[in-house]
Amino acid sequence: MRKGYSLTELLIVIIILPLVLLSLNEVFKTLMRDIPRSSQVLQKNISLQNLLKQIHKDIDRANGLPESFARYRSNDKQLLIELAEGTICYQLENGEALRGRLTDKPQGEMEETILWSVPDAEIEWQLWKKDGSGYAVEIRTHIKHKLRRTYQKKMANSHVYFVGALGKALK
Numbered sequence: 001m002r003k004g005y006s007l008t009e010l011l012i013v014i015i016i017l018p019l020v021l022l023s024l025n026e027v028f029k030t031l032m033r034d035i036p037r038s039s040q041v042l043q044k045n046i047s048l049q050n051l052l053k054q055i056h057k058d059i060d061r062a063n064g065l066p067e068s069f070a071r072y073r074s075n076d077k078q079l080l081i082e083l084a085e086g087t088i089c090y091q092l093e094n095g096e097a098l099r100g101r102l103t104d105k106p107q108g109e110m111e112e113t114i115l116w117s118v119p120d121a122e123i124e125w126q127l128w129k130k131d132g133s134g135y136a137v138e139i140r141t142h143i144k145h146k147l148r149r150t151y152q153k154k155m156a157n158s159h160v161y162f163v164g165a166l167g168k169a170l171k
Contacts, residue, residue: 037145037147041143041145041154041155044118044119044120044121044143045143045154045155047116047117047118047121048116048118048121048123048141048143048155050116051097051116051118051123052139052141052159054099054114055079055081055090055137055139055161056159056161058081058083058088058099059081059137059161059162059163059164060161060164061083061084061164062081062082062083062163062164063082063083063084063163063164064082064133064134064163064164065079065080065081065082065127065133065134065135065137065163066080066082066087066134067080067134068080069082069087069089069102070102072089072102074127074134076124076125077091077092077093078090078091078092079125079127079137080102085101086101086102086103086104087101087102088100088101088102089101089102089110092123095117095118095119095120095121096115096116096117096118097115097116097118097123098110098113098114098115098116099113099114099115099116100112100113100114120143120144120145121141121142121143121144122140122141122142122143122144122153123139123140123141124139124140124141125137125138125139125140126138128160134163135162135163136160136161136162136163137160137161138158138159138160139158139159139160139161140156140157140158140159141155141156141157141158141159142154142155142156142157143155
């Protein structure tokens with residue numbers, strides 16, 4: 001018996017090996033493209049979750065959800081939260097969320113601001129009211145992710161936060 005490979009065995013390996021490598025190449029290309037994209041979506045979601053934690057913390061300590069304060073009004077781009085130490089305003093604009101404490105000055109200036117960058121995030125809030133006063137906020141969020149010329153909703157969530165004592169009583 002001689003050692004070595006026959007010509008048929010070598011030809012089979014030469015034909016099959018490139019096919020296997022070609023299919024593995026597509027898998028690696030997909031992984032190298034999708035892993036950074038998924039990481040970006042995850043980072044945006046973490047920033048969005050940090051914003052929601054702060055809103056939840058403020059609403060848990062809230063005395064109420066006023067309709068307006070100075071020149072600010074609660075709407076789809078602004079959320080007002082009345083705390084014992086003052087009124088807090090959340091504003092959404094151009095992929096950023098701003099939290100500031102409103103002063104009692106006539107212009108209603110903001111102090112102690114915090115800024116979250118939430119690009120590609122869709123945030124919608126809706127006040128729940130009873131007898132003209134707000135008692136809860138429903139917040140719907142998702143991340144817009146572009147994939148092959150279309151946008152997909154990623155990390156979609158809906159949260160309801162109840163004001164102060166009402167929220168504690170429901171727990």
